[in-house]
Amino acid sequence: xxxxxxxxxxxxxxxxxxxxxxxxxxxxxxxxxxxxxxxxxxxxxxxxxxxxxxxxxxxxxxxxxx
Numbered sequence: 001x002x003x004x005x006x007x008x009x010x011x012x013x014x015x016x017x018x019x020x021x022x023x024x025x026x027x028x029x030x031x032x033x034x035x036x037x038x039x040x041x042x043x044x045x046x047x048x049x050x051x052x053x054x055x056x057x058x059x060x061x062x063x064x065x066x
Contacts, residue, residue, distance in 0.1 A: 010047035
C-alpha cells in the first residue's frame, strides 16, 4: 500500500479533464483499462493523486523515447 504524503496534491476528475483536455468518460475509460491508477474515494468525492498522475506521464514519456 502506498503511503500518501500530506503535501501530495489530489486532482478531481474535472481537473484531470482540464489538464489532459479530455472528457470525463475518457478518464473513467483510462482507469478501467489501467492507463490511470484507480482514484481515491472520500465520501462522494473522487480524487487522483498528483504523484501517481505524474508517474503515468513520465512512463508515457519514456515509452515515447524508447
